[in-house]
Amino acid sequence: METSDAAGLFVFAAACFGAASSGALFRPGKWYANIRKPWWTPPDWLFGPVWSILYVMIAISGWLVWRRAGLAGAAAPLAIYGAQLLLNAGWSGLFFGLRRLDLAFAEIVVLWLSIAATIVAFDGVDHRAALLLAPYFVWVSFASALNFALWRLNPSPVSRELA
Numbered sequence: 001m002e003t004s005d006a007a008g009l010f011v012f013a014a015a016c017f018g019a020a021s022s023g024a025l026f027r028p029g030k031w032y033a034n035i036r037k038p039w040w041t042p043p044d045w046l047f048g049p050v051w052s053i054l055y056v057m058i059a060i061s062g063w064l065v066w067r068r069a070g071l072a073g074a075a076a077p078l079a080i081y082g083a084q085l086l087l088n089a090g091w092s093g094l095f096f097g098l099r100r101l102d103l104a105f106a107e108i109v110v111l112w113l114s115i116a117a118t119i120v121a122f123d124g125v126d127h128r129a130a131l132l133l134a135p136y137f138v139w140v141s142f143a144s145a146l147n148f149a150l151w152r153l154n155p156s157p158v159s160r161e162l163a
Contacts, residue, residue, distance in 0.1 A: 009063045015082075016059040019089040020051060026096035036153040041146060054136045058085075061122060061132040068126045077121035084114035101151035108144045115140055 028044065062081050065074050087110055095104035115137045123130035 005067060008066055009059070012059040012063040012066070013056070015062070015085055016055040019085045020055050022089040022092040023051065026092040028096055031099060032096065035150065038146070038149040038153065041150075050139060054139060057132045058136055061129040064126045064129040064132070065122050068129075074125050077118070077125055080114060080118045080121050084111060084118050087111040087114055095147065101147065101154060105144070105147045105151050108140065108147050112137070112140050112144055 062078065065077055065081070068074070069077075071078065087107060091104055091107055091111060094100050094107055115133060119130045119133045119137060122133065
């Protein structure tokens, strides 16, 4: 791997883990432990490893597109990719920070659509990059259903007293 390729991969990894850092800023806490959850909610310990693997795959996906077409050649696909990373970063603040399950659900639907758009855009540049995003799309589909179920089970904003 050339130095420029390694530097590019580092940039994509930094962007992905920058988006992931919102999860460290806005942690579930006691309030999340106390809200009603559907029976199919995964255990809390599962989210960290799953997201870590997904962020690595997301970074490699973006890097593959950049390597194949460059910034100029893949400007639109990489712009969509950047938008989905920003949406990804914003969800934790809405859900865990503001405890607005309704707004978080609306946002995750837009995130889900942006991931689908990224997959379609990336497929036109590098099919492997699109395939690397498929598990992310599946996980966010599941997360969207979970967010919706949590909102329906806890329709009013959760009290700050549970923090």
